Amino acid sequence: MKIISFHSYKGGTGKTHLSANLATILARKGFKTAILDLDFRGPNLQTLCGIESEVTINDLLFDPDLTGQDILVSFEDQYKIPLFAAFASTDFRKMGDIVRADKKQRQRSLKRILRLRDELSENGFDYTIIDTSPGVQMESIDGLVISDATCLVLKADDFDISGTKSMVTQLYSLLDSKNYVVLNRVVAETCPPEEGVWSSADLKLVEKFEKTIKDEMRMDVITSIPCFCEVAREGSRNIFSLKHPEHPFSQYIEKLGNALLKGL
Numbered sequence: 001m002k003i004i005s006f007h008s009y010k011g012g013t014g015k016t017h018l019s020a021n022l023a024t025i026l027a028r029k030g031f032k033t034a035i036l037d038l039d040f041r042g043p044n045l046q047t048l049c050g051i052e053s054e055v056t057i058n059d060l061l062f063d064p065d066l067t068g069q070d071i072l073v074s075f076e077d078q079y080k081i082p083l084f085a086a087f088a089s090t091d092f093r094k095m096g097d098i099v100r101a102d103k104k105q106r107q108r109s110l111k112r113i114l115r116l117r118d119e120l121s122e123n124g125f126d127y128t129i130i131d132t133s134p135g136v137q138m139e140s141i142d143g144l145v146i147s148d149a150t151c152l153v154l155k156a157d158d159f160d161i162s163g164t165k166s167m168v169t170q171l172y173s174l175l176d177s178k179n180y181v182v183l184n185r186v187v188a189e190t191c192p193p194e195e196g197v198w199s200s201a202d203l204k205l206v207e208k209f210e211k212t213i214k215d216e217m218r219m220d221v222i223t224s225i226p227c228f229c230e231v232a233r234e235g236s237r238n239i240f241s242l243k244h245p246e247h248p249f250s251q252y253i254e255k256l257g258n259a260l261l262k263g264l
């Protein structure tokens with residue numbers, strides 16, 4: 001089993017959408033895929049999947065008797081693809097328990113995440129996709145540490161670039177995974193770009209950002225994804241590529257998936 005995580009320095013770059021859409025596209029190819037919501041500080045995956053999950057990863061981290069079987073939700077019947085998800089709790093009390101966890105509990109949490117990874121692998125999962133909180137929260141780092149590939153998601157915005165740069169130097173250089181940058185929500189000259197294809201002016205802008213990232217962070221941009229009004233307009237009510245598999249956004253995610261799989 002291979003693990004791919006999505007992380008960012010700043011919030012709102014598109015981690016949750018990219019995680020859920022990539023997991024869906026991999027499952028649609030027939031790969032048994034799990035998505036884990038490790039964004040305990042601002043969990044959104046339940047909303048995106050239209051689910052209210054009673055038993056969550058938060059419970060697994062605090063209760064030694066729970067296993068992956070107890071927290072995984074299957075979408076096999078609903079979507080006819082081998083897609084599974086484990087959610088972070090939206091209960092404020094449980095979110096607070098994570099924030100207040102002492103060193104001992106944090107060590108227990110990491111052990112339980114590792115046990116969950118082993119359980120998924122033993123149960124024939126091909127891929128696990130991890131959504132994280134922005135910044136350097138311990139739980140996000142746990143997710144990054146167990147990943148084979150990490151996608152650092154950035155908007156083509158100088159605020160994002162300067163903060164991300166220091167995180168890359170101090171954190172990403174310590175990781176064993178293959179680390180890539182995904183530029184997302186790139187605002188094209190004509191927004192959205194026609195048929196999802198960059199104009200020559202857009203291409204210049206994208207190439208400029210890709211070069212800055214290469215020069216300043218020593219990281220490759222694996223995919224640059226335009227800002228699509230249709231994605232924003234859906235209001236995060238569903239997994240976009242499930243509903244619009246032919247849309248250019250879904251095709252960009254497919255391209256991202258192919259590039260990631262090639263590097264694993």
Ligand SMILES: Nc1ncnc2c1ncn2[C@@H]1O[C@H](COP(=O)(O)OP(=O)(O)OP(=O)(O)O)[C@@H](O)[C@H]1O
Nearest residue numbers: 011012013014015016017134185226227228231232
């Ligand atoms: N390529 C895109 N084009 C247009 N809108 C997008 C695109 N990708 C994501 N969005 C929109 O950006 C917003 C933020 O996306 P998302 O919640 O996935 O970001 P996030 O990084 O997970 O945020 P947080 O750090 O708060 O968890 C959402 O409203 C989503 O619809």
Ligand SMILES: [Mg+2]
Nearest residue numbers: 015016039044
């Ligand atoms: Mg998110």
